[in-house]
Amino acid sequence: MHTPLRWAFRLTLIATLIVAAVAFFYLMQAAKYDLDEVAQLPARTTFLDRDGVQVEVSWGSARHLARRADLPDFLVSCLEAREDARFFEHSGVDFRGLARATLRNIKDRDFTQGASTLTMQLARNTYEMRAKSIHRKLLEIALTLRIEHRYSKDEILTHYLNRIYFGSGCHGIEEAARTYFGKTVSELHEGECSMLIGIIRGPHIFSPIRNIDGARDQQSEVLDRLIAMERIDQAEKERIQALPIKLVPEEQRTNERSYAIRAVRDELSKILEAADIRADGLIVHTTLDSGWQLRLETELSKVLLGLEKGRGWEHPTHARHDPGTTPAYVQCSAVTLDSDTGEVLAMIGGRDFLDSRFDRSTGARRDLGTLFEPWIAAAAAERGKRVIPGNPLMTGRQIGPTETARIAKRCGLGGPFLDTEDLFRGSAASTPMETAVGLATLANGGKRPNPHFVTRITDAAGETLFTRKPEVSQAITKHAADQAKALFRTIGGSRCYNGSTGSDRDAWMLRIGPSGSTVVWIGFDNPAPITSDAKLESVLVDLENRLGK
Incomplete structure (x- = not known):
């Protein structure tokens, strides 16, 4: 044999042995994973308060698994078109697509292309393999081949749809169908099928609840892919897009029983999307102080019941209203922030979450009236001017x-x-949450914190997947903040300031205490006089004393 041919043969043999050794190594690594996990119901998400006490049993307690027989054929076609056009042809790994992606990655000198099939995505989601590396990709391929050997194609796509995240707290196709459209997955029409499949790549960004126009754009892309695959034509696309999309009203789709937990879940959804976290069995460490939340709710409820006594007003104990309507009794909102970090220790969005799901802490922009004086003082002191207590106009x-x-x-x-100068007479408005941030800024020496509900997320094994560091910025000088706080009265170990509008339609309380910076608002949803100014002051002082005990 000629020398060049001999060397070529030897190199080919060596390369073959190396490839075989690598393949054997990764198949052995893949053999360590339990394939039964692929078909199991994803573990639920648990919420803990700041002391590690569970504040709600789980997220997704009513989760349902879809069967292959439940999945409309059109939905499966949409999934093929959107995610894996050769799903029923390849053996789990689309080597043609993988080769194209590899060449592109080499050209870009980065992992810009993945060429992931449905089975590869299922392996990644089941075993939470997110790191972008050659080692991870080779292990993923080996696991994919094992999954394809163990499960049928129909089982694979069913397990995939039962496991992936569809936004708005929905894990799995059945939960998404019920949450968004109030139907089981088997009842979905073609428009709903194509929309749900369309949002898979951006479940938070394109959630129909948050962004119906974006969801329709994604639906259109799915239908265009079906046209390219010659599954439908343009006329069919237009017919499908004309089908009505009726979303479940907010008050009917939520399972939460408090404003605070709903706010935690909303923030969590954004974090999961931004950090690309899709693990099961998450442990969410929240900022909530369960003890203070209960105390704030209890004491606020007591003073409001006292305010209503003998006046003939209806309140949640005596009346129930249709969800989504505006109850006629006196409402309230309260927010407590950790002054240094912005962690939300407690949040009350109204008298009764089950009676009215409207969150007044972020949605009610109400007049501040005399409560605005501390920030007038802060502004004057910030510009080197004299603060005249009791005279915000001057x-x-x-x-x-x-x-x-x-x-x-x-x-x-x-x-x-x-x-105009009416601003100095209290013609300013804010939400309770914004006011709490403003109060925390004064309490924190002029440093403005960013309010948040989630501090850390770990997986079931205890590995940290997300950590939030407090975000604080210097808004005003410490001197200006101190001048504003000088207007507050000292009650026990706290500093308090009360205010109301001239029409007695809104009453406010500010409290800087051991529990943090607390803002309380009291009023009707449809602005109307509550009671006399003297009575309002008495109610607020009563609340101050109760919280100060």
Whole structure:
């Protein structure tokens, strides 16, 4: 044999042995994984308060698994078109697509292309394999081949659809169908099928609840892929897009029983999407202080019941209203933030979550009235002017309404603010959450914290998947914050400030205490006088004393 041919043969043999050794190694590694997990119901998400106490049993307690017989054929076609056109042809790994992706990655010098089949995605989601590396990819391929050997194609696509995330807290196709459309997956029409499959690549961004236009765009892309595969034509696409999409009203789709837990879940959904976390059995460490939350709810309820006594008003104990309507009794909202970090220790969005799911802590923008005085003082002190206690008009005139509003916004208040001297008489508005941020800024020496509900997320094995570091920015000087706090009264170990609007339609309480920065708002949803100014002050002082015990 000629020398060049001999060397070519030897190199080929060596390369073959190396490939065989690598394949054997990864098949042995893949053999360590339990394939039964592929077909198991994904573990539920658990929420803990800041002390590690479970605050809710789970997320997805009513989760249902779909069977292959439940999946409409059109939905399966959409899944093929969107995610894996050769799913029923390849052996789990689309080597042609993988080769194209490899060449592209070499060209880009990065892992920009994945060429993942449905089975590869199922392996990745089941065993939470997210790291982008050659080792991870080779292990994923080996696991994929094992899964294809163990399960049929129909079983694989069913397990895939039962496991993946569809946004808005929905894990699995059945839960998504019920949450978004109020139907079982077997009842979905073609428009709903194509929309659900369309949002898989961006379940948070394209959730129909959050972004119906984006969801329709994704639906259109799925239908275009079906046209390219000659499964439908343009006329069919237009017919499908014309089918009505009726989303379940918010008050009917939520399973939460408190405003705070719903807010935690909303924030969690955003984190999972941004960090691409799809693991099962998540442990979510929240900022909530269960003890303080209960105390705040209890004491606030007591003073409001006292306010209503003998006045003939209906309240949640006596009346139930249709979800989504505006109850006629006195409402409230309260937020407590850790002044240093912005962690939300407690949040109350209304008197009764089951009676009204409207969250007033972030959705009710109400007049501040006399409560605005501390921020007028802070603005004046920030610009080196004198603070005149009890005279916000004279204090504010030294810098004018425009500058006062600008500094108040820096502290966290949202406005709107009148650009006249009426601003100094209390013509400013804010939500309770924004006001709590503004109060925490004063309490924290002028440093404005970013409010949040989730501090850490771990998987079932205890591995940390997400950690949030407090975000704080200097909004005003410490001197300005101290001048504003000087207006507060000292009650026990806390500093308090009460305010109301001239029409007695809104009553507010600010409290800087051991539990953090607390803001309380009291009023009707449809603004109307509550009671006399003296009575409102008495109610707020009563609440201060109760919380100060």
